[in-house]
Amino acid sequence: MDVQGSQYHVVNGMDDWGRCTDAASGRTLSDAWSDTAPAADGTAWEYDADLGVLRLRRDTPLFRRASRTPLLTPDSRRGSGRDAYGNWYWIDTDRRTVRGRTGSARSASTWWSVDDLADNCACRSAAPGTFTHTGACPPVDILLQGLAVTTHQYLLVGYRGRQTPCEAGLLVFDLRGGGAPLRLVWPDGDAFDPWDLADTADGGVLVLDATHSAYWRLDEHFRLRGRQARQSTPAVQFGPADGTPATMPSGPAVPEPWPLADAEGNPLHAVAIEPGPDGSVLVLDAGPGHSTLYRFDEGQLRWTTPLQDVVEAVDPRDPTSTPTLYSLLGHDFCYLAGPPATGPLPPPVLYVADAEGAQVIAFDLDPDTGAVRAHDDFLPMRRWAGRALVRSGAGAWYDFGERWISLEVFTECRFATTATLVTAVDSARTVPGDTFDSRLPGCVWHRLLLDAQVPTGTAMTVRARADDDPALLSLRPWLDQPVPYLRSGGPELPWTDVWADRRQPDGTLPDATGTWELLFQGITGRHVQLEITLTGTGRSSPLLRSLRAWYPRFSYPEHYLPEVYTGTQGPDRFLERFLANPEGLYTAIEERIEHLHLLLDARTAPTADLPWLAAWFGLALDPLWDTGRRRFLIRHVDTFYRRRGTVPGLVATLRVFLDPVVDERVFDPVGECAGAAAPSAIRVVERFLTRDAAPAPGTADEDPRTRVRRFAHRFDVLVPGDLSADAAAMVTRIVAAAKPGHTAFEVRRFQDLFVIGRARLGIDTQVVAGPKFTPIVTGSGVLAAGHLGYAHPFDITDRVVSDRDRIGALHAL
Structure with missing residues (x-):
């Protein structure tokens, strides 16, 4: 209540705005924002909890590929990876060469080739008449597919021979030690066809075999699950109690994959694999028209999530910019669960690269049910060659020619063009606060104050209607109200700063940000209903933080003028509205005087006045102290x-x-x-x-x-x-x-x-x-503040180093 006895109804926060109704759909905003709301019934309103504002819905545009750009095909995905030093590796188009690019190099170069296998073969370098190995020479007619760099800095490349029967397996490169690759050969080359590789947090790797619809999981020592034949043993002193013959493993161990099948047992058409939450495995399947996401735990299917009609997007070619449901056909994907990943969106987030365009759609993923919710953020990929979407370091990366670019959110957003909401009316009067009720029959509603930001090109319009009976409000016509204007003196509430969080370092606010005001015209009745329309440019949107509807209007003619000025017109006469101008000015001044005690309270005093308040107690506040510490010290x-x-x-x-x-x-x-x-x-x-x-x-x-x-x-x-x-x-x-x-x-x-x-x-x-102990540097280190450092290679922390680590102690761990 102000000094004149006027009061106000306020709408502030997501719960208050959620009780309002979207004029287009007829649903309350809280229902439209609920997780169970169908995407097709969405609203053009969106609440930004970080900024605490209501705005037009931010749309996800479909970024169509240029007509001259060839469409992505599964063959364009060959595998890529990045080591801890920022060096990139990928399989070239001939599928026989691994290309590399260091972080500072201007261009890429050939890092390794299949021809190096034959050149480094011992039988070629041995001199005539000397002893050499008798094993088979490495295959030279092979194709490379799938690449990954483990957290222990090993580079793994999948390979498969062209002949039948052929050799297949993995090539393991030691990025720290260098040298020729180690071949991990599968016993049955025809049963192994690597397609995609993904590193795991423990130093291991996942290998996807799309041909046989299966996957392998190798640990940090590149060991994997296998099976071994068992045979009966002769009679022994100890054996099964039921008398069955004892068996023991015999013969070579054969790697055994985890099968990939849907709930009906049908094999998947998997195109990518990633480590998922809690040690599980996520697999992306390319079905007709859309992809499907699967989660497996040691071969057991946990859930299935089709990516059909999961993105509400706007096609730029549509002149009406009508949001439609879009089914996502993924070319590749990655899952960023947490540290060290920090972006481009706060983890955990699932990123799926669209095969029909050049953009990534980000999803919040429920690890228990597989439910996904698409983010509105626009993540474009400029001229993506489609090699891979790589999870590395703090974020995700994609290839641009022979360079690699981190995935970023495009800051220029696209918004819905217009939206209208209507404040709630509770005809039965069962929900206190839902209806703007003055409890005064024939009340003349005074002012409407809106804390908003209205950028250039956007608009905010208001209509209102009032009646003594809330049930009759829907029968009343809407009355257009004046266009709100931006108050120069800030909010009408004394000594408050509604936009304190939006102030720039110099204390100024962004353009068109503040408290907007209008004087109600012809709004008389106990109950009032407001209709607010925001109109944007498609590139920007007004921001609405809160509103306050003041009532009743304080009458200057009735209180300060002779009676002759009050008996000729109704309660909303011209003279009342004319004198409301000085009333608004003087009431604001009187309010500041009435609430002068707020300046003497450290909790409510303006930030700029804190040094003045501290001087009353002989305190000198240092500029390095933030506002919270200053207020606490004064309090x-x-x-x-x-x-x-x-x-x-x-x-x-x-x-x-x-x-x-x-x-x-x-x-x-x-x-x-x-x-x-x-x-x-x-x-x-x-x-x-x-x-x-x-x-x-x-x-x-x-x-x-x-x-x-x-x-x-x-x-x-x-x-x-x-x-x-x-x-x-x-x-x-x-x-x-x-x-x-x-x-x-x-x-x-x-x-x-x-x-x-x-x-x-x-x-x-x-x-x-x-503090964290670091290696001591001679001449500048502080005793007990560090430890003696190792020289390379003894400073490697993710490897077992000879002469440094005790193998027995490691096994005990």
């Missing part, structure tokens, strides 16, 4: 002053500056009370506690009283070793301002006082999570 200034000059007060002040989260728990530095924070990283050590630990040089027999006087009124402030120079300087300034005037201090790192003979357990030391 608890009485507590800080009561503890000023004490060790707990000094530690609490330092924690306000250094702790990542600041609340009342900073006053409990030991962390003993219920709900207390972790022990403080700041320690204050009074030197008299260590007076007998290490006497000054040359004063071994110093008198105890003299020693006490030498250590009295002196203390050390111990700070973490990874504190920056600016932060350490700030600590020094804080301690100098908060300590007693007769004391002296030094700010030291924790390791500076970690000296044998002086450090005391529990006083100078504390068991906490320390």
